[in-house]
Amino acid sequence: MNPTPSQTVGPFFGYALPFPRGGEIAAGAGALTVHGHVFDGAGQPIPDALLEFWQADPAGGRGGAPGTLRRDPVNGAILGRHGLDFTGFGRVPTDADGHWTLRTRPPGGRPYIAVAVFARGLLHHLYTRIYLRGDVADPLLDRLTPERRRTLVATEERPGVLRFDIRIQGDEEHEETVFLDFS
């Protein structure tokens, strides 16, 4: 069947899509923090981007679990994950500085967190991956030049805190992030 075309999320998704603790796929002991900025082709941070994350659970399971939004049936408020199931899904808008933060546990199986990038000005979202370490054999990483490969690997700032910037468009000084095609 012919697909429905994509359109930009525009500037006004902020009161509809983000939800409290959307970037807390997992918390507590053993959780790690991944954070960074989203930049445009002029090297400017993008304050109206939305990132979504999908990953396997720590044992490698890819089934996910419902309850990411979990609602209060009394008043409709978002209670969020109850912390027992690993839902595998996170959603974070960038702040006024173009910055985002994710808290989760490392996935089992394939060593990456899948990311979908949405933004005002971006007409079709983009897929990329956060590889938590670079010293792995991986069918995608192994096909990339060292410069391109580096854009997919998070850098450790200190134990438990990883940095991962996303450049929707490269500029003279910065390599563009590798984006993926799953068609």
Next chain:
Amino acid sequence: MPDSQEQITAEIVESHRVYAKAREESGQESRHVLRDFAPYRSSILRHPKQPLVVAGDPEAVELTGPVFGVTDVTALDSDLTRQHVGEPMGERITVTGRVLDRAGRPVRGQLVEVWQANAAGRYAHQRDDHPAPLDPNFTGVGRCLTDGDGRYAFTTIKPGPYPWRNHVNAWRPAHIHFSLFGTAFTQRLVTQMYFPGDPLFPYDPIFNSVPDEQARQRMVAAYDHDLSVPEWSRGFTWDIVLDGAFEGEHR
């Protein structure tokens, strides 16, 4: 100095002409949006210049996706006219349709999210500061899960067109923003549903960022008189087809 509508329209027409010529020569139809579409000025610095890299891994994590359940929605979420004490201003409508994968199979039990402007064309968002009234009885946010046939349904009010600053005298055709999940992360879709016969279509760079006329029409809902409820609401139908590979596609 911001551009004129004349300039933007000329760029749209030229882009569609280039596409039509390429389509004729190659026989290849583009079924998607162009990320690099200069008439939508904000896209200029916000699209990748490098080609996408084919993932090509049958074990890719993206071939599965998040799941949602009854705990993630409440009954009031799908009726945007009942989320406040009073009735919102405007024309009450229902919007319904099926979410399908590219093999035509229904996408069941998945989350559909919508957001929209009110009847006057104003969003309940601080950054929308154009001088149209806010409606204390309308937020403009809805969610539901698709049923066993892949069907979603919302009751809402018809959103108004609204101005924006892409160029001088830029107005968006009335639309409802839709966010959809499939069974795989690769099928994720955020798009906009338009209303049939909108006179603003030829002027809008976002609508026209889809180069193929038939593909553009797949973003336009149909008026369905049988869905209209006497003395209550007008009905619109809109089916959505998700693209992208998914696990079990070839079974």
